[in-house]
Amino acid sequence: MIKHICAATAAVLLFTSAATAQSFETFKDLTAPGTTIYVVDTSGEETKGRIVGLTDVALTLQVDGTRQQFAMADVARVERQKRDSVRNGVLIGAAVGALAGFTLGKSLDSPACPRRGTECGQGAAIGMTGGAFWGAVAGWIVDALVHTRESVYVAHH
Numbered sequence: 001m002i003k004h005i006c007a008a009t010a011a012v013l014l015f016t017s018a019a020t021a022q023s024f025e026t027f028k029d030l031t032a033p034g035t036t037i038y039v040v041d042t043s044g045e046e047t048k049g050r051i052v053g054l055t056d057v058a059l060t061l062q063v064d065g066t067r068q069q070f071a072m073a074d075v076a077r078v079e080r081q082k083r084d085s086v087r088n089g090v091l092i093g094a095a096v097g098a099l100a101g102f103t104l105g106k107s108l109d110s111p112a113c114p115r116r117g118t119e120c121g122q123g124a125a126i127g128m129t130g131g132a133f134w135g136a137v138a139g140w141i142v143d144a145l146v147h148t149r150e151s152v153y154v155a156h157h
Contacts (some may be wrong), residue, residue: 035051035080036049036050036080037049037061037079037080037081038078038079038080038081038149039059039061039077039078040075040076040077040078040079041070041074041076042076049061049062053069057072058071059072059078072155075155076154076155077151077153077154077155078152079149079152080149080150080152081147081149084148086139086140089139089140089142089144090136090140090143091136091139092139093136093138093139093140093142095135096135097131097139098128099131101128101129101130101131101134101135102124102127102128103127104127105123105124105125105127105128105131106121106123106124108123108127109122
């Protein structure tokens with residue numbers, strides 16, 4: 001029985017030290033300028049800031065011009081604001097806008113135009129160009145407003 005208790009205690013201590021070392025290495029990637037992180041302590045309170053200090057036992061955040069220190073034992077979770085490229089939103093918006101603009105512009109073209117006429121198809125071309133532009137703008141705005149978080153550390157209390 002005592003062997004089992006000693007083995008379990010050694011395993012817990014080993015696991016705890018491994019988790020601390022892993023978390024320390026994980027946080028080193030988050031110290032880049034402009035990286036916003038969220039620290040959730042064991043009581044569930046969330047603090048948003050930027051990492052300015054890091055040791056094996058403490059994490060220091062810059063929060064609204066003041067420094068706030070957290071003991072690693074009191075940290076339940078750390079998340080970072082995940083930056084998403086707006087390129088995909090712009091491309092999807094441009095494609096959808098171009099298709100909608102082409103369809104609308106084509107419906108506004110005169111049905112009496114001969115197929116090879118110079119002035120025929122201008123509505124479709126203008127609609128497609130304008131639709132692509134405004135669709136790209138709308139896609140950029142929507143994609144820029146989407147903020148996601150990524151958990152980078154979860155404590156095993």
